Structure formats: C-alpha cells, structure tokens
Amino acid sequence: xxxxxxxxxxxxxxxxxxxxxxxxxxxxxxxxxxxxxxxxxxxxxxxxxxxxxxxxxxxxxxxxxxxxxxxxxxxxxxxxxxxxxxxxxxxxxxxxxxxxxxxxxxxxxxxxxxxxxxxxxxxxxxxxxxxxxxxxxxxxxxxxxxxxxxxxxxxxxxxxxxxxxxxxxxxxxxxxxxxxxxxxxxxxxxxxxxxxxxxxxxxxxxxxxxxxxxxxxxxxxxxxxxxxxxxxxxxxxxxxxxxxxxxxxxxxxxxxxxxxxxxxxxxxxxxxxxxxxxxxxxxxxxxxxxxxxxxxxxxxxxxxxxxxxxxxxxxxxxxxxxxxxxxxxxxxxxxxxxxxxxxxxxxxxxxxxxxxxxxxxxx
Amino acid sequence: xxxxxxxxxxxxxxxxxxxxxxxxxxxxxxxxxxxxxxxxxxxxxxxxxxxxxxxxxxxxxxxxxxxxxxxxxxxxxxxxxxxxxxxxxxxxxxxxxxxxxxxxxxxxxxxxxxxxxxxxxxxxxxxxxxxxxxxxxxxxxxxxxxxxxxxxxxxxxxxxxxxxxxxxxxxxxxxxxxxxxxxxxxxxxxxxxxxxxxxxxxxxxxxxxxxxxxxxxxxxxxxxxxxxxxxxxxxxxxxxxxxxxxxxxxxxxxxxxxxxxxxxxxxxxxxxxxxxxxxxxxxxxxxxxxxxxxxxxxxxxxxxxxxxxxxxxxxxxxxxxxxxxxxxxxxxxxxxxxxxxxxxxxxxxxxxxxxxxxxxxxx
Numbered sequence: 001x002x003x004x005x006x007x008x009x010x011x012x013x014x015x016x017x018x019x020x021x022x023x024x025x026x027x028x029x030x031x032x033x034x035x036x037x038x039x040x041x042x043x044x045x046x047x048x049x050x051x052x053x054x055x056x057x058x059x060x061x062x063x064x065x066x067x068x069x070x071x072x073x074x075x076x077x078x079x080x081x082x083x084x085x086x087x088x089x090x091x092x093x094x095x096x097x098x099x100x101x102x103x104x105x106x107x108x109x110x111x112x113x114x115x116x117x118x119x120x121x122x123x124x125x126x127x128x129x130x131x132x133x134x135x136x137x138x139x140x141x142x143x144x145x146x147x148x149x150x151x152x153x154x155x156x157x158x159x160x161x162x163x164x165x166x167x168x169x170x171x172x173x174x175x176x177x178x179x180x181x182x183x184x185x186x187x188x189x190x191x192x193x194x195x196x197x198x199x200x201x202x203x204x205x206x207x208x209x210x211x212x213x214x215x216x217x218x219x220x221x222x223x224x225x226x227x228x229x230x231x232x233x234x235x236x237x238x239x240x241x242x243x244x245x246x247x248x249x250x251x252x253x254x255x256x257x258x259x260x261x262x263x264x265x266x267x268x269x270x271x272x273x274x275x276x277x278x279x280x281x282x283x284x285x286x287x288x289x290x291x292x293x294x295x296x297x298x299x300x301x302x303x304x305x306x307x308x309x310x311x312x313x314x315x316x317x318x319x320x321x322x323x324x325x326x327x328x329x330x331x332x333x334x335x336x337x338x339x340x341x342x343x344x345x346x347x348x349x350x351x352x353x354x355x356x357x358x359x360x361x362x363x
Numbered sequence: 364x365x366x367x368x369x370x371x372x373x374x375x376x377x378x379x380x381x382x383x384x385x386x387x388x389x390x391x392x393x394x395x396x397x398x399x400x401x402x403x404x405x406x407x408x409x410x411x412x413x414x415x416x417x418x419x420x421x422x423x424x425x426x427x428x429x430x431x432x433x434x435x436x437x438x439x440x441x442x443x444x445x446x447x448x449x450x451x452x453x454x455x456x457x458x459x460x461x462x463x464x465x466x467x468x469x470x471x472x473x474x475x476x477x478x479x480x481x482x483x484x485x486x487x488x489x490x491x492x493x494x495x496x497x498x499x500x501x502x503x504x505x506x507x508x509x510x511x512x513x514x515x516x517x518x519x520x521x522x523x524x525x526x527x528x529x530x531x532x533x534x535x536x537x538x539x540x541x542x543x544x545x546x547x548x549x550x551x552x553x554x555x556x557x558x559x560x561x562x563x564x565x566x567x568x569x570x571x572x573x574x575x576x577x578x579x580x581x582x583x584x585x586x587x588x589x590x591x592x593x594x595x596x597x598x599x600x601x602x603x604x605x606x607x608x609x610x611x612x613x614x615x616x617x618x619x620x621x622x623x624x625x626x627x628x629x630x631x632x633x634x635x636x637x638x639x640x641x642x643x644x645x646x647x648x649x650x651x652x653x654x655x656x657x658x659x660x661x662x663x664x665x666x667x668x669x670x671x672x673x674x675x676x677x678x679x680x681x682x683x684x685x686x687x688x689x690x691x692x693x694x695x696x697x698x699x700x701x702x703x704x705x706x707x708x709x710x711x712x713x714x715x716x717x718x719x720x721x722x723x724x725x726x
Binding site: 174 | 525539540
C-alpha cells in the first residue's frame, strides 16, 4: 500500500512497490544511514520548503549529510557532484536525482560539478567515438540546464576534453589504489584493460576538485542512486588517505521501468521514456506498459509519485482511484501519457530557450 | 682500443670501453637492427653532412628507421618524440639524444614533441609536488631550447597541465593493455598502484598525437637510449592494434658516468656533471673522477667522443696522447674541465638569451 504524507514531518516508505529492490536492506547492507527527522527538519528549514522527494522518501539515506549541513550552518560552502555517461538520450529516470540536485543548488548556493564520462563510454563500447559522445554531451547538457540550474554556478567536466582539470587529482587517487583493490571492489581481473581500471580515479577526482582549487577543504555532496554507494565508499577511503574531506552522499531510489523492472534503464530501452520521445510514442509506450495484477506494484503510479505530481493530495487521489477501482487502467494510462507529454513539452521548450548558451559552458 | 673514423663511411664500434653494457648484445637481445651503411648514407645525403654521432656510432641501432626515411623520400612528414622526467637539473648525458634530435629536426623539418613526465615523477616520489616539478619543467625546457630547436616546430607536453592533449589517446592505448601485460612487460604486481600502471599509456600517446591531429598516418621517430627499447616494443604492438603507424626508434648509447659507471645518471649524482654546475665544481668533479688502470676504459675520453669534440682528428689526438703516455691524466683532466666549462658557459649564455620566451611554449 502507498502511504502518502500530507503532514510535514512524516516520512513514508512505500518502497515495497518496486518489488525487486529492498531499499531498507540496502541501507543495512551498505552501512549507510537512513535520513532521520532531524536531517529532514534541517533541510526543510534551510530551503523553506519540504521538497516532495524528501517528503516521500525518494531520497532516503545518506553518508555524512549531517556533516555537510553542519558545515553549511557554520557558513561553509560545499560542492555538489553528479554526472552521466553521454551515450544516448536522457530518460525520465535520470531526472530524479537531477531535479533533487537542482533543489540542493537553489537551497545551498552550491556549485554543481557535472561530469560527462565520455571516456568510460569509449572504453565500454567499440562503436562509440568522440563525434557520437560529443553529440550526446551537448544534448544531455541541455536536458540538465533545462531543469533550471544556475549557469554561473554549474561546471561541466567532459572527461576527454577537460582531462587536464582532473588528471592531476586522478593520478593522486590512482596512486592510492592497487590492482588487488580494483579486483575486490569492481571485480576486475587480469584480462581487464587498464583504461577501465583507471577510470574510477577520473570519476573520483571531481570530489576533490574544489578543495584543490580553493587550497582548503571544500566538502562535496553527491546526490545519487543508492546502487552507486559501493563505488563512493572507495573514494571516501582514498579521501582520508589524501587528506581531502570524504565525499558525502544522499541516496535516492530508482524510478521503476515501464515493464515493471526495478529501474528505468537505457540498457533496456523498452523500460524507458526518453526526453526525445514524440507524443505518439509516449502514448504507445504507456499503453503497452506492464500493469501488474497486484496494483500495489504498478510502475505507472511511481511516475506520478517520483516525478510528475508534486501535490500529495493529487497523488493520493490517483492511488485511491486505482485501488478502489474508480478508474480503469486505460483511463489511468491515458491521463499519465498526457501528464508525461505535458512534462516533456515544457522541458523541450526550456531546452530551446537555452539553445546555444550551453555551448560556451561545454568549451 | 678506440677506433676513430676519418673516412666517411666506416662506422666504428669502440663500445667495449663502457665496460658494463654490451651494446652489440643488446641489438641481438632486443631484436633491433644495427644502422647499416645504406641507412647512414641516406641520412648523410638528407642532411648534407655526416653527423659525428652517426659517424662514431653513438647512435647505432634502430627499428623501422628505413620506413621513416622512405616516407621522407616520398615527401611525407614525420614527428620526433622524446622527453624527460622533470625532477632535477639536466646533466651532460641527457644532452646526447637531444643534440642528435636537434640534428634530425634540422634535417627533416620534423615537429618535435617533447614530453615532461611530471606525472610519473609525482607517482614515484612522495616529496615531489607540482611546484617543484614546474620549476624543473621550466629549467629543463630552457636547456632543451638552448640547443637550438625551432620554437615554431617544437611542442612541449607537460603531462599534468596538458593532460587533455594526451588523455583521449592514452585511454585508447590503455584499452588495449591488460593487467597481465603490465605485469609481464614492466614487472608490476598486485600491489602496484594504478597510477604507475596507467602511466605507460600517457607515455605512448604522443607517438600517435600527430596522426590524430592530421586525421592521417603521421609516422613518429623516437631517438632514445637503447635501454628504453622494451618499452617501445609494447607501444609498437598497440599501434598495430589501433591502426596507427608503429613508432620508429633510433637507438643511442649512453654517456658513461664520471665514476666509470655505464651511464651518467641523476640517481647517482656522483656520476654526473649538471648544466648548473659552477666551474669550480666541474673542475673538482673531473679532478676526482675515476680513471681506470686500463686506459682504454677511461670515461673521460668518452666525454670528448660523445659530446665535446666534433673533430675526429682532435679526438684521435686526445686518445693518442693518452695511450702513448704523451700526456698525464692530470693534464688531460685539466683540459677536459676547461672544455666542459666552455661548453657549459656557452649553453648558459644561450639559455639566458631564450629567457622568458620559453614560458609561452609551456602554457
């Protein structure tokens, strides 16, 4: 059953719906901390509102967020860091952490470092060259900026073209990682190529970039899916060895896929609605979406819950109309398609307005 | 015995003198080719003179030099590539390949890519930071340019600050190297750090840089000590896999150390005369240099032979004065110290003339 909060302070956990991921278990397994009322109160006080993704537990776990908030309360700055592999269009699932990151930038005035890991994409896929990744870098950067990030407080780092920014730090990181650590943490073996083995050092580097630039500790907060936590644990360990602040994380849950998978994913295109999908395609995708017998596990409801419907009353109405059989699946799907298309249309309009101005940000 | 050529075509091999390195054996062991009369004739024809380092067999072995010369004869361009780890002052031994590289640039109009491997130095030594390596980058770049390289045809690549130039190519290289290859070629093990393991890919990248920039194959020739050959064999293998021309090499012998070691080396400062040594220090170093009982192995003669005395008649006179006991060791040492100080003084004057203009080359 979905429990939606109307009261400010309650944090609900309707995560049984995703079916395949036990989010509470991940907190325990990874040893992260659930966001508690104290954390949520502080963030609400800082921003002046209780962001729906916090209210609904979309972001629900953390490492050292309390230290970041303490630092802020002492008047300190911290950076935000997230990123993406530029190998294709952005889908709705990608937007969840980005929208929340935008909220954090608005609240804390933090600089966002956004990394495009075109290097990793090149290493993973034989057919991806820089012409292709450059196209997606530009397109994806527009998608990010269309969410309203402050262009004066957002820095894109495209690994291949901006390697000089990261390489000196990445080397310091790599100096602290042995082959056997890589084996243990990432499952590499003797036949793994050195590019893939070096890549995590490039991904760690932005955590420390603002500290290097400032010549004093500038903590870094990473809003990301909790599935990425094991990676950042290694970075935290290296931070300690290099004398940088350990990167903090705030962990989110993943938007389920259209087919009921635990996570909307580009590697399974049938699970995803892309920002570039035309209205007819969105309608078709949603029309044919898997709706489970057990309505409590319906992925379509999650689209409202995670992303589209900020009003708790409205979300509650949608849930209730479904579980009480007041509305058919078809009706629900038609309305969701309309909502998604409205969302995509507004997004594309904002992308158009940004237009060429993103190019100077990517130089 | 030293055999010095006065005739143009003979190539002499007085290399028994270095004692500790069997240079002929290295050719066989590494599977390189000795420079033959045909190669030497072609290079002499191209330059209009028979460079003393070729005449004397200071450079004496190669891989694919004939292909480079064929390419030149067809009107093609090739690049030259060498470099240095900027951790201290340059000594006389460093100048041998540089002076020869300058001759190649003059002859073939080739662009020189000169790499400063500040990254490797940082990885190897705990106490070297970028402030220190930057100092030596500047100082060593002056030493290089003081030899007369064409500033419009010479490009410095300081790995840490110019990583963006190399990183995309280095990643392609790293993609073709496995952990087990690194173990086999460089002796790395499970406890080796990833920075050191990635470094050879950064060192390989300049071999392919001009090809990448031109969008067509631009061969690369590496003038270097033959001791570095095993490294370049791996790069040649990767070139094949990536579709770049295999980097060619022309291999030199090493200037012996003052103490009679096979190689003047900064890791044994007592073996070296640095470009920064004051005249009195040079005199002292030479005065106290090891002169072997067996005069045929005198390292001091090699200073004339490798570097200071281009005239074959003069070199022959020096040798003869020694072996016939016409001149004492002390007299010989005093004259060598004068020659070295004259050489260093002229070098420092040229460095001064270049002055700040090297800074723009390093930006």
